[in-house]
Amino acid sequence: MDFELTEDQRAFADTARAFAEAEFAPHAAHWDAEAIFPREAIAKAGELGFCGLYAPENAGGLALPRLDATLVFEELAAVDPSTTAFITIHNMATWMLGTWATDAVRGEWGEALTSGQKLASYCLTEPGAGSDAASLKTRAELVGNEYVINGSKAFISGAGSTDVLVLMARTGDAQSGAAGISAFAVPAHAEGVSYGKKEEKMGWNSQPTRVINFDNVRIPAANLLGNEGEGFKIAMKGLDGGRINIATCSVGAAQGALKQAQSYMHERKQFGKAIASFQALQFKLADMATELVAARQMVRLAASKLDAGARDASTYCAMAKRFATDAGFNVCNEALQLHGGYGYIREYPLERLMRDSRVHQILEGTNEIMRVIIARRMLEGMRRM
Numbered sequence: 001m002d003f004e005l006t007e008d009q010r011a012f013a014d015t016a017r018a019f020a021e022a023e024f025a026p027h028a029a030h031w032d033a034e035a036i037f038p039r040e041a042i043a044k045a046g047e048l049g050f051c052g053l054y055a056p057e058n059a060g061g062l063a064l065p066r067l068d069a070t071l072v073f074e075e076l077a078a079v080d081p082s083t084t085a086f087i088t089i090h091n092m093a094t095w096m097l098g099t100w101a102t103d104a105v106r107g108e109w110g111e112a113l114t115s116g117q118k119l120a121s122y123c124l125t126e127p128g129a130g131s132d133a134a135s136l137k138t139r140a141e142l143v144g145n146e147y148v149i150n151g152s153k154a155f156i157s158g159a160g161s162t163d164v165l166v167l168m169a170r171t172g173d174a175q176s177g178a179a180g181i182s183a184f185a186v187p188a189h190a191e192g193v194s195y196g197k198k199e200e201k202m203g204w205n206s207q208p209t210r211v212i213n214f215d216n217v218r219i220p221a222a223n224l225l226g227n228e229g230e231g232f233k234i235a236m237k238g239l240d241g242g243r244i245n246i247a248t249c250s251v252g253a254a255q256g257a258l259k260q261a262q263s264y265m266h267e268r269k270q271f272g273k274a275i276a277s278f279q280a281l282q283f284k285l286a287d288m289a290t291e292l293v294a295a296r297q298m299v300r301l302a303a304s305k306l307d308a309g310a311r312d313a314s315t316y317c318a319m320a321k322r323f324a325t326d327a328g329f330n331v332c333n334e335a336l337q338l339h340g341g342y343g344y345i346r347e348y349p350l351e352r353l354m355r356d357s358r359v360h361q362i363l364e365g366t367n368e369i370m371r372v373i374i375a376r377r378m379l380e381g382m383r384r385m
Contacts, residue, residue, distance in 0.1 A: 003297070008068075009067075009068055012064075012072055013071040013072070013075050015048060015072075016050070016072040016073075016074075016075035016076055017075040017078075019045065019048060019050075019075075019076070020078065020079040020080065021079065024041065024076065024079040024080040024083060024084075025079050025080075027041070028079060028082075028206070028352070029346065031080070031082075031083065031205070032082065032203075032205045033205075033346070035205045035206070036206060037158070037161050037206060037207055037208055038083060038206060039119070039161070041083065042083070042086070042087060042090075042116050042119065043115075043116040043117060044116075045076075045087060045116055046114070046116015046117065047115070047116065049061075049114075050072055050087060050116075051090055051091065051094065051114055051115065051119075052091065052094055052095075052098075052113065052114025052115070053068070053069040053072060053091055054066055054091065054095055055091070055094045055095045055098040055099075055110070055113070055114050056095075056098045058106065059094070059097070059098030059101075059106050059110030059111065060098075060110050060113075060114035061095070061098055061110075061114045062114075065307040066241055066244055066303040066306050067300055067303040067304055067307055069091070069245070069303075070244060070245075070248040070299055070300060070303050073087070073088055073245055073248040073252065074248050074252040074255065075252065077248065077249040077250075077251070077252025077253055077256070078252040078253070078255045078256035078259070079256060080356075081249050081250075081252060081253040081256075081353060081356040081357055081360075082203060082204045082205060082206040082207055083206045083207065084249055084252065085204065085246065085249045085356070086157055086158055086206070086207040088245035088246065088248070088249060089121070089122055089157050089158070089242070089245075090113070090119055090158070092122055092238050092241055092242045092245065093120035093121060093164075093166040093238070094110075094113040094114060094120050095238070095241065096122075096166050096225065096234060096237075097110070097120065097164070097166055097185050097225065098110050098113075100183065100230075100234055101185055101223075102222050102223075102224075105185050105222060105223055109164055109185065112163075113164070118163040118164065119158060119161070119162040119164075120158075120162055120163070120164045120165070121156050121158045121162040121164075121165050121166070121188070121212075122157070122166050122238065122242075123153040123156055123165045123166060123168065123186075124136070124153070124168045124235050125153060125155050126151070126152060126153055126154055127152060130366075131365070131366055131368075131369050133232070133235070134177050134178040134181070134232060135177075136151075136168060136169070136170060136181065137151055138150070138151025138152065138153065138167070138169045138170060139151055139169060139170050139171075140170065140171050140182060140184060141171075142171070142221060146218045146219065146220060146221060147169075147184065147218070147220075147221060147223070147224070148216055148218055149167070149184070149186065149192075149214045149216075149218075149219065150214055150215060150216060150217075151169065151214050152211055152213045152214065153167070153211065153212045153214075155199075155209055155211075155363075156209065156211070157207050157209055158207055158208060159195055159208060159209065159210035159211070160195040160198070160208055161208050162188050163187070163188050163189075164186065164187060164188055165185075165186040165187075165188050165212065166183065166184075166185060166186075166238075167183065167185075167214075168181055168182070168183055168231045169182060169184060171229065172229065178233075179232070181229070181231040181232040182225075182226075182227075182230065182231040183224070183225035183226060183230065183231035183234045183235065184219060184223050184224055184225060184231075185219075186214075186217065186219055186223065190218070190219065191217070191218070192214060192215045192216050193212065193214060193217055194212075194213045195211070195212055195213070196210045196211035196212075196213070197210065198210055202355050202358060202359070203352070203355030203357075203358060203359055204359055236314070239364055239365065240306055240313060240317045241317075242364045243302075243317045243318060243320065243321035243365065243370075244299060244302055244306065244317055244320060244321070245364075246321060246325065246363065246364045247295070247298075247299045247302075247320045247323075247328075247360070248299055248324070249328075249360060250295070250324045250327070250328025250329065250360045251292065251295050251296050251324055253328050253331075253332055253353045253356060253357040254288075254291075254292045254295065254327065254328040254331035254332060255292060256349070256353055257331055257335035257336070257350060257353045257354075258285075258288055258289060258292055258335060260335055260339075260348065260349060260350060260353075261288070261338045261339070262285070264338065264339055264342075265281060265285065265338065268339075268340075275338075281338060284334060284338065285338070287334075288330075288331045288334050288335065291327040291330065291331055292328075292331055294327065295320075295323055295324035295327040295328060296324075298319065298320045298323050301316060302319065305317075312385075314373065315385075318365070318370040318373040318374050319370070319374055321364060321365070321367070321370050322370035322371060322374070325357070325361045328360065329354065329357045329358055329360070329361060332353045332354040332357050333354055335350055335353075336350040336351060
C-alpha cells in the first residue's frame, strides 16, 4: 500500500487549503455567531468543482475517487467544519441524483448542483425513525403519472435554503420494511412542501436545520431515483460515502485544532517559560498528533475500500466513522484544554471547532450504530478484519 499522495492529489489538497484560508477563515466565526448560511462562499467552492467532487461526469461532476474527495474535505474542515459538512452532504445528495436519476431529471439538476448554483438536501431521518431508518413512514403513492407524498422529515441540513430534496419515502405497505422504500428528487419549494423553525443548535450554525413537512406534494413519476423499492439500498450506498465524509470533517477539525495548539504552546508563557517546554503538555500534544494520524489513515483506508468496491467497504466506512469522529472530537477538546481559559472564549476558534465536531458522533448513523454494523460483520462466520 502506497501512503504517499500523487502530484494531482497534493494539488487538490493545496487548492482546497488556499481556498479555505481565503474564503472561509475570515468569515467562519461570523457565520457561526450570526447563524449565516454562506451560499455565496459555497457557490465559489462549486466553481472549483468542490460541489460535485465524486458526482458522475454526465451530471457535471469530477467523478473523483472518494479518497481524493477526502483530501479536499479535510482541508476545508480544518478551517470551518460546519460549512464543509454541508458541502459534503450536498456532494452525497448530488452523487445520488446524478447516479440514479433519469436523463431528464439529471439534465434539469445535475450541472446546477455540481456547480454549486443550486444546492441539495438529503432527507432520510424522521421524528420517529432515526437509527431505525427502515421504519420511516413518509409515503409516496403513485397516482397516474405522479407520486403524491405525505409525511415529514427531521434534522435536515440546509432545509429551507436548498433547491432540491433527495427524499426517501415508503412506496410499499406498512410492513414492507427496507424493501418498501424508494428514493425521489423533490423540488424543495414544490407546492405542499413546508418547513419548521430553524433549530437552535450547539454547533453547525452556518447551516440551517429544520423539519420538512410534505402535504400532498405531487412530483412527476420520472423523479423516482432508480426503481421502486431500491431507495433504502440507494440511501445506504450514499451513507457509506457520507460516513467517510463526516469522518473526514472530524479529521480536518482536529488538524485545525492541533495547528492552533502548536502555535499557542510557543506563544503562551507560564512560570517564566513557554508552555511548549513542559513535558506533560508535550506528551499531550504527541498523543493528539498520533490519534489524528491514525484517524486520517483509517479514513483513507475506508475510502480506498469504497473506491475498489470491496465487499467489506461498508464495515470499514463504519469503523472509520466511529474512530475518526471520536478521535477528532477528543483532539479538539484537548486543544481547547491546552489553551486554558482562552480556549473557552470565542476570540479563539477552539470552542467552535469542538462544538462543530461534536455532532459528527451522532449523524450519518450514531457511533453506537457503527459498532452494531462492525460487530455484525465480525460475527458472520467469525470474520477476520
